[in-house]
Amino acid sequence: MSDARVGRCINCGACCRLPNECSFLRRDTEGKHYCSVYSIRPLNCRKYPRAESEFITADTCGYRFDNTVRNNDSIFVLSLIFIRSFIRKVLHVE
Numbered sequence: 001m002s003d004a005r006v007g008r009c010i011n012c013g014a015c016c017r018l019p020n021e022c023s024f025l026r027r028d029t030e031g032k033h034y035c036s037v038y039s040i041r042p043l044n045c046r047k048y049p050r051a052e053s054e055f056i057t058a059d060t061c062g063y064r065f066d067n068t069v070r071n072n073d074s075i076f077v078l079s080l081i082f083i084r085s086f087i088r089k090v091l092h093v094e
Contacts, residue, residue, distance in 0.1 A: 001050045002065060010062030015048050018056065022084050037087065044083050 013033030016025040024036045035041055049055040052065045 001047050002052065004052070004066045005049065005063055006066065007061075007063040012057075012060040012062065014057040014060040015045075020084075022087075024087065037091070042083050042086060 011032040011034060013025055013027075016022040016033065016035065022035075024041075026034050026036050028034060035045070044050075049057070049061065049063055049065075055061070055063075055065060058064070
């Protein structure tokens with residue numbers, strides 16, 4: 001993970017909706033998002049965003065990188081699709 005990453009998760013849920021909403025994403029009574037498999041989520045989910053090159057949720061995410069240029073590049077989308085597929089296979093979710 002990049003040492004330039006600063007901030008904290010603000011439960012926006014943006015990283016869990018790339019490109020489609022993750023089936024484990026939930027919303028509490030206050031409207032905050034949370035992961036229903038948070039304690040066993042994959043490492044990529046735990047560390048997102050790891051580097052500026054995969055940071056495609058800069059407009060809503062509570063994390064920042066020093067000198068990050070905000071854009072919506074789709075560099076990391078395929079990795080997130082793989083992660084969602086992996087979780088579904090492990091937990092046998094349709």
